[in-house]
Amino acid sequence: MSTRRPLIAGNWKMNGLRADGLALAEGVVARRKAERGIPCDVLVCPPFTLIADVARIAAGSDVAVGGQDCHAKVSGAHTGDTAAAMLKDAGCGYAIVGHSERRADHGETDAVVKAKAAAAHQAGLVAIVCVGETLAQRDAGQTMDVNRTQLRGSLPDGANAANTVIAYEPVWAIGTGRVATPEQAQEVHAVIRAELAARLGAAEADAMRILYGGSMKPDNAKALLALPDVDGGLIGGASLKAEDFWAIAKACG
Numbered sequence: 001m002s003t004r005r006p007l008i009a010g011n012w013k014m015n016g017l018r019a020d021g022l023a024l025a026e027g028v029v030a031r032r033k034a035e036r037g038i039p040c041d042v043l044v045c046p047p048f049t050l051i052a053d054v055a056r057i058a059a060g061s062d063v064a065v066g067g068q069d070c071h072a073k074v075s076g077a078h079t080g081d082t083a084a085a086m087l088k089d090a091g092c093g094y095a096i097v098g099h100s101e102r103r104a105d106h107g108e109t110d111a112v113v114k115a116k117a118a119a120a121h122q123a124g125l126v127a128i129v130c131v132g133e134t135l136a137q138r139d140a141g142q143t144m145d146v147n148r149t150q151l152r153g154s155l156p157d158g159a160n161a162a163n164t165v166i167a168y169e170p171v172w173a174i175g176t177g178r179v180a181t182p183e184q185a186q187e188v189h190a191v192i193r194a195e196l197a198a199r200l201g202a203a204e205a206d207a208m209r210i211l212y213g214g215s216m217k218p219d220n221a222k223a224l225l226a227l228p229d230v231d232g233g234l235i236g237g238a239s240l241k242a243e244d245f246w247a248i249a250k251a252c253g
């Protein structure tokens with residue numbers, strides 16, 4: 001029986017103009033205020049343009065705010081990028097790093113992800129470090145190797161259960177409606193935890209949260225969240241409706 005408190009995190013990706021995004025944030029905050037007893041932490045990661053406003057809406061509630069990426073450097077000539085300290089300054093407590101969409105769209109390597117996670121730590125943010133195999137890699141029997149290698153390469157020195165969350169997101173399950181079975185998810189989460197234990201020691205590995213992401217929905221969340229090594233969800237599509245996102249949070253209860 002795990003003592004880890006689940007984290008239910010919404011990754012809004014590149015969705016939401018002000019009207020919709022702020023209404024969504026208000027919907028999540030209102031539900032959290034009404035049902036504080038649900039035993040999970042709640043996080044929303046809006047697009048950069050909405051972070052400051054969402055942070056104002058979430059202030060004083062139990063809803064944390066995060067960025068979807070950060071730059072590895074503290075400041076400087078990096079047009080279009082956002083430093084971890086800027087996220088912190090805007091009200092964030094978390095930064096997602098190494099999402100498969102950034103690895104694919106922006107060519108982010110494990111080394112880049114590691115530097116970004118270190119920058120997040122430096123700024124006082126919790127880094128959510130994402131790993132996950134493609135369908136071709138799964139079909140080739142490389143799932144465990146791929147996830148171990150990504151984790152080894154992406155986790156910075158100084159990572160611990162307080163400043164780092166891992167997200168296992170099989171690429172083939174993201175936005176496809178094809179969710180990992182509980183057996184598939186648990187198998188990889190257990191391998192990730194073993195890898196964390198080898199790197200950080202058993203106590204830190206036991207305390208670190210490992211989220212599942214990839215087509216998590218209200219109707220499949222309970223079975224996934226009940227697994228021994230699944231400590232929450234990183235939710236894309238279903239986080240864009242407060243009602244669905246909250247239904248997933250309630251599956252922790």
Ligand code: 13P
Nearest residue numbers: 011174175214215236237
């Ligand atoms: P979906 O929930 O839309 O599959 O997205 C998962 C994800 O990529 C969260 O980061």
